[in-house]
Amino acid sequence: MTGHLVSRLITGLVLVPPMGILFSALTPSQGVWEHLVTLLGPLFVNTAWLVLGVGTGVLLLGVSLAGLVAYYSFPGRRFFEWGLMLPLALPAYVLAFVYVGLFDFSGAVPTYLRTTFGLQSFPTIRSLWGVVLVMTLAFYPYVYSLTRNAFTTEGARAMEAATTLGRTTINGFFSVSLPMAYPWIVGGLLLSLMETVTDFGTVSIFNYDTATTAIYKAWYSLFSLSAAAQIASFLMIIIFVVLLVTQRILPGHQPPAGHNESARRPIPLTGARAWFASAYCALVLSAGFFLPVIQLMVWAARVAPDDLDGRYLGFAWHSVLVASIAAIVTCTTAFLISVDGRKNPRTAGVTGSSLATLGYALPGPILAVGLFIPLAWVDRQIVSVTEYLFSWKVGPLLQGTFMGAVFIMVVAYLIRFMAVATGAIGNAMRRIPGSMEESARSLNTGSTHLWWNLYLPVLRGGLFTAATLVFVEVMKEMPLTLMTRPFGWETLAIRIFEMTSEGQWERAALPGIILVLTGLLPIALGIRHSDHARY
Amino acid sequence: MSNRMGRRLCLALAFVSWSLPVLGTAVLAGEGIVVYSARNEPLIKPVFDLYARKTGVPIQFVTDKEGPLLVRLAAEGTDVRADLLITVDAGTLWQAAEQGLLQPVSSPTLDRNIPTPFRDPKGRFFGLSIRARTIVYHTRRVKPADLSTYEALGEDKWHGRLCLNTSKKIYNQSLVAMMIAATGTEATETVVKSWVKNLATPVFSSDTQVLEAIAASQCDVGIVNTYYYGRLMKKSPGLPLALFFPNQSDRGVHVNISGAGITKHAKHKDQALKFLEWLSGVQAQRLFADANMEYPVNEAIAPTPEVAAWGTFKRDATPLVQAGKLQTEAVKLMDRAGYQ
Numbered sequence: 091m092t093g094h095l096v097s098r099l100i101t102g103l104v105l106v107p108p109m110g111i112l113f114s115a116l117t118p119s120q121g122v123w124e125h126l127v128t129l130l131g132p133l134f135v136n137t138a139w140l141v142l143g144v145g146t147g148v149l150l151l152g153v154s155l156a157g158l159v160a161y162y163s164f165p166g167r168r169f170f171e172w173g174l175m176l177p178l179a180l181p182a183y184v185l186a187f188v189y190v191g192l193f194d195f196s197g198a199v200p201t202y203l204r205t206t207f208g209l210q211s212f213p214t215i216r217s218l219w220g221v222v223l224v225m226t227l228a229f230y231p232y233v234y235s236l237t238r239n240a241f242t243t244e245g246a247r248a249m250e251a252a253t254t255l256g257r258t259t260i261n262g263f264f265s266v267s268l269p270m271a272y273p274w275i276v277g278g279l280l281l282s283l284m285e286t287v288t289d290f291g292t293v294s295i296f297n298y299d300t301a302t303t304a305i306y307k308a309w310y311s312l313f314s315l316s317a318a319a320q321i322a323s324f325l326m327i328i329i330f331v332v333l334l335v336t337q338r339i340l341p342g343h344q345p346p347a348g349h350n351e352s353a354r355r356p357i358p359l360t361g362a363r364a365w366f367a368s369a370y371c372a373l374v375l376s377a378g379f380f381l382p383v384i385q386l387m388v389w390a391a392r393v394a395p396d397d398l399d400g401r402y403l404g405f406a407w408h409s410v411l412v413a414s415i416a417a418i419v420t421c422t423t424a425f426l427i428s429v430d431g432r433k434n435p436r437t438a439g440v441t442g443s444s445l446a447t448l449g450y451a452l453p454g455p456i457l458a459v460g461l462f463i464p465l466a467w468v469d470r471q472i473v474s475v476t477e478y479l480f481s482w483k484v485g486p487l488l489q490g491t492f493m494g495a496v497f498i499m500v501v502a503y504l505i506r507f508m509a510v511a512t513g514a515i516g517n518a519m520r521r522i523p524g525s526m527e528e529s530a531r532s533l534n535t536g537s538t539h540l541w542w543n544l545y546l547p548v549l550r551g552g553l554f555t556a557a558t559l560v561f562v563e564v565m566k567e568m569p570l571t572l573m574t575r576p577f578g579w580e581t582l583a584i585r586i587f588e589m590t591s592e593g594q595w596e597r598a599a600l601p602g603i604i605l606v607l608t609g610l611l612p613i614a615l616g617i618r619h620s621d622h623a624r625y
Numbered sequence: 626m627s628n629r630m631g632r633r634l635c636l637a638l639a640f641v642s643w644s645l646p647v648l649g650t651a652v653l654a655g656e657g658i659v660v661y662s663a664r665n666e667p668l669i670k671p672v673f674d675l676y677a678r679k680t681g682v683p684i685q686f687v688t689d690k691e692g693p694l695l696v697r698l699a700a701e702g703t704d705v706r707a708d709l710l711i712t713v714d715a716g717t718l719w720q721a722a723e724q725g726l727l728q729p730v731s732s733p734t735l736d737r738n739i740p741t742p743f744r745d746p747k748g749r750f751f752g753l754s755i756r757a758r759t760i761v762y763h764t765r766r767v768k769p770a771d772l773s774t775y776e777a778l779g780e781d782k783w784h785g786r787l788c789l790n791t792s793k794k795i796y797n798q799s800l801v802a803m804m805i806a807a808t809g810t811e812a813t814e815t816v817v818k819s820w821v822k823n824l825a826t827p828v829f830s831s832d833t834q835v836l837e838a839i840a841a842s843q844c845d846v847g848i849v850n851t852y853y854y855g856r857l858m859k860k861s862p863g864l865p866l867a868l869f870f871p872n873q874s875d876r877g878v879h880v881n882i883s884g885a886g887i888t889k890h891a892k893h894k895d896q897a898l899k900f901l902e903w904l905s906g907v908q909a910q911r912l913f914a915d916a917n918m919e920y921p922v923n924e925a926i927a928p929t930p931e932v933a934a935w936g937t938f939k940r941d942a943t944p945l946v947q948a949g950k951l952q953t954e955a956v957k958l959m960d961r962a963g964y965q
Contacts, residue, residue, distance in 0.1 A: 121953075128960070129960060190834075194838075195826065195838060195841055195843040196834075196838050196840065201841065214826065214827070216829075294791075294830055295830050297827060297830045297965060299965060310692045310793075311793065311795075311953075313953070455690070455692065459696045459700075462696065463696070463700045465700075466697075470702065470703075470704050473704055490706070569693070572693065573697070577685045577686065578685060587665075588688065591663075592668070593831040594856075595831075
């Protein structure tokens with residue numbers, strides 16, 4: 091039962107900031123609401139449009155690309171398999187800035203079109219379609235990576251059965267594989283949409299006002315944290331209900347790939363079809379990765395002579411160190427919670443796993459204060475208790491020491507990114523039929539055996555995907571890092587913040603490009619490993 | 626038996642994963658002055674380093690946005706770690722002071738070095754550099770004689786020719802707050818509405834974008850902080866842009882401060898005050914203001930030659946506490962006027 095207890099405790103821990111925010115929401119915010127109410131309607135409508143647009147976009151790109159690389163072979167497929175994950179390494183706000191920089195009226199592309207072709211009217215990117223485009227490119231890899239995971243682990247039999255029954259591959263895909271992959275697709279979609287709804291950085295670059303705009307207006311401009319907490323709580327509750335409903339609708343178990351089943355052979359595409367497939371993948375990857383990376387390199391090259399120095403080694407090292415620790419901690423924890431949810435479906439069940447993902451349903455800075463307020467309180471208690479007991483005045487233990495601060499930082503990431511890890515691991519768990527555990531148990535196999543020989547091998551692919559996603563997310567994360575880091579501790583993301591806080595986006599390109607390049611390695615490694623996994 | 630092993634494995638995994646971060650070296654935070662800063666690291670670190678070299682007093686700092694920094698100060702309460710709060714606008718300092726997060730100090734040095742409008746009358750915060758928000762225009766499409774005041778940018782002749790940064794930026798909130806202080810809510814709202822009517826394109830999210838849009842002839846005039854202009858012109862000196870200092874025959878150009886205040890429960894109050902006094906002196910002023918092409922708050926020190934080349938101008942001398950007091954009203958007014 092230890093595992094059960096541990097996972098309970100962790101779920102409780104994840105709930106601290108959301109509860110903190112709900113608690114601050116209880117404080118009345120005088121005078122602010124009368125004003126906010128007049129703004130909220132249109133802002134929520136804007137958020138709804140964004141959710142609709144980005145949701146459609148990531149589904150179309152993510153599922154089609156995953157299907158293409160999983161079922162067919164065409165020139166460049168082996169590269170695209172992991173290459174299509176690359177946009178994950180780019181923070182969405184960086185992608186947004188590059189796009190506005192390139193395609194706004196004074197940007198390079200419209201300027202070129204005006205001077206060369208005399209083309210005067212160019213649709214402004216600082217609008218709904220621009221935000222949808224950028225967010226789709228930034229977030230489709232969630233859907234892509236999880237869906238591809240589903241397609242590659244479903245085994246050859248499902249499609250074989252469909253094709254022997256006289257269905258074409260396309261037909262079989264839509265009637266068999268796609269429905270089987272629903273939990274993965276929905277998992278990826280929910281992650282993208284939670285990012286979309288709670289995003290502030292990207293929408294503010296486009297100056298596209300959403301519900302989060304009201305949160306920041308209440309907090310930063312009208313100085314009412316409680317009003318901000320109220321709107322954030324409202325958003326969080328909506329997200330929670332959506333999570334709960336989808337968890338209940340989706341099927342629990344999934345037919346697994348048989349142990350001795352041969353891997354499915356991709357169908358070769360020929361001629362124009364093959365080139366079309368390659369061109370499609372290349373187009374998405376260019377728009378979501380190569381184009382912005384080239385632009386960042388150009389900017390970075392301009393500022394590098396002045397800005398690049400030995401400290402950047404330290405920034406990169408800090409980023410990698412903390413992202414690795416957070417990835418290990420978060421994935422181990424998510425693994426424990428999934429196994430626990432599996433063993434105790436009644437007590438740990440769907441509500442528990444939805445609760446554990448709430449850290450992702452709050453905007454970053456709001457989550458940061460939701461964590462910091464209780465944390466500072468605990469620290470104050472520690473200080474006064476030690477003073478009382480030993481008449482010895484200590485500094486705050488958790489924030490005051492380097493060790494304590496790093497610990498808190500990792501806890502913060504764990505709370506934030508549990509949703510990302512459970513998305514990948516929880517789905518892989520669905521591949522284990524209940525019968526497998528039963529037969530293992532009936533053979534009197536001990537639970538250690540069960541862990542090592544059943545859960546770990548089956549979940550290996552999911553664990554690698556989860557670790558990659560969490561690693562890259564932590565590298566990019568800004569508000570939690572700002573608030574919980576030890577004094578003087580800088581990461582690449584913090585460096586980006588230092589430059590952008592005074593609008594120096596081109597100088598931010600230097601830490602930006604180093605962050606992207608550092609994030610590439612784990613993406614390449616993570617995907618390779620998840621493919622080598624047996625399932 | 627094996628069940629127990631399973632439990633152990635589970636415990637071991639949990640223990641290893643949770644104790645990993647603790648394996649790092651434990652370094653206790655040392656003594657010295659602690660600063661929370663909304664002014665970014667490249668602009669403050671050289672100043673801190675110089676002070677540490679001169680006096681041997683180390684300065685530890687952490688940067689973040691204003692909102693989270695205020696929450697942090699409030700949450701830490703009497704056990705606050707910061708001795709000094711540095712921000713890039715007066716409104717936030719005023720808000721921090723009103724929330725009881727800053728303490729009043731009296732210092733003849735500060736009073737001498739910092740002109741009255743740029744410090745809190747109660748001594749809770751002090752300006753360290755001045756940021757002027759002024760009009761920028763396209764040199765080939767606009768004659769400076771056509772320009773006069775911020776308010777006049779709402780005239781019909783600017784229809785479809787004005788570019789503005791978003792109202793979410795504190796710079797615009799302070800500008801409008803000071804307009805309310807000078808001309809009242811009603812007149813200001815009329816002006817802001819006329820600006821919105823004159824916009825050539827939806828508002829931008831940075832002053833640099835406003836400058837670039839004017840340079841590309843998407844619009845002809847805009848309102849920006851001078852150092853953004855300085856920064857862009859340094860990079861591309863050929864741009865057809867120039868600054869105009871408005872309202873010279875009435876209240877003067879709107880200015881804000883980057884400033885600091887000593888926290889209510891500062892552990893090193895005396896050291897922090899000495900540091901603050903040093904910051905208002907000649908050597909630190911050079912470094913603090915020049916790093917970002919801002920104006921030194923201490924009038925004994927001239928701005929750098931490149932900043933001085935933009936010309937001299939009359940500053941709005943209304944005490945900056947007004948920017949704090951009227952900020953909420955300014956935000957609401959801009960929302961009503963449809964200024965995004």
